[in-house]
């Protein structure tokens with residue numbers, strides 16, 4: 001293709017982004033747009049899949065049958081989200097095998113939050129309320145992302161995450177209406193999950209290498225700091241309503257800004273976790289690798305069945 005032709009395609013592409021049109025899999029797109037989307041969508045998919053582990057660990061220890069049914073369904077939902085997102089990434093010309101290899105080799109990132117341990121039952125409340133709450137804040141904005149398959153996957157994901165957020169908050173509410181020991185357990189879970197939840201939104205805008213270009217392409221519709229602020233503003237009154245205290249001495253309503261001011265995030269901890277040195281990074285990847293190896297026979301059987309079926313259909317057709 002000549003330079004002139006590429007320039008004209010680029011102009012047309014930029015115009016479509018400016019018009020808020022969705023870009024679809026077969027449309028022309030700049031190579032960097034395609035690669036950036038594969039990076040973000042696959043990181044998002046990996047986060048959903050690795051994110052099944054901290055809660056999955058509590059399925060056998062739920063306090064009641066009703067809690068168990070809800071937690072089982074939630075963890076299954078997260079697996080489903082991972083599958084829609086892998087499918088969305090595949091439309092950009094990368095195979096599922098490559099995506100999984102990138103996760104298992106440690107080359108691809110997944111959300112830092114899932115490298116923290118879930119120590120008590122109250123953590124199931126804190127994860128649903130805070131982690132799913134932070135995820136929805138980000139994902140509702142992504143419904144309007146420019147890439148069609150990613151945007152459409154977000155619609156269903158957001159509906160399910162919103163249910164997850166409520167079930168988590170309801171666990172916290174029940175604990176706060178319980179004994180002193182249960183209230184202490186809820187507060188301890190909030191103390192441990194609050195700061196890692198704020199880190200989920202990524203580095204400060206000034207230190208985020210990808211935000212500017214992703215905002216121009218309308219891949220990201222809000223910046224990391226905008227989403228983090230919206231999450232704090234939404235969550236503080238929810239904590240106060242049930243008698244929980246946010247573990248931040250600098251947290252204060254700023255009447256002029258009409259937002260909460262909040263304390264400093266430990267960015268060194270954030271980068272340690274992102275770069276593989278969090279409390280559970282090793283354990284999480286080992287669990288995924290083991291699941292992949294244990295599932296090899298299922299993939300082989302499914303492929304053999306698909307090949308047999310394809311051959312039969314071919315023979316019938318000729």
Ligand code: BYC
Pocket residue numbers: 039040043044045047048049050051052078109110111112113127131132135136138161199200201202203207208209210211214220224274
């Ligand atoms: N953790 O320039 P930046 C869920 C990386 S799961 C790890 O701001 P970007 C759930 C970033 O990738 C849903 N890495 O990047 C499941 C980049 O590295 P590379 C989770 C992080 O992409 C189970 C570098 O730092 N949600 O709901 O513009 C149970 C510089 O950052 C993190 C999503 O995945 C982090 N926290 O913005 C419960 C949302 N933050 O790739 C719930 C989709 C940054 O250049 N993703 N990095 O090497 C996004 O919206 C964006 O990718 C981010 C980062 C806001 C996370």
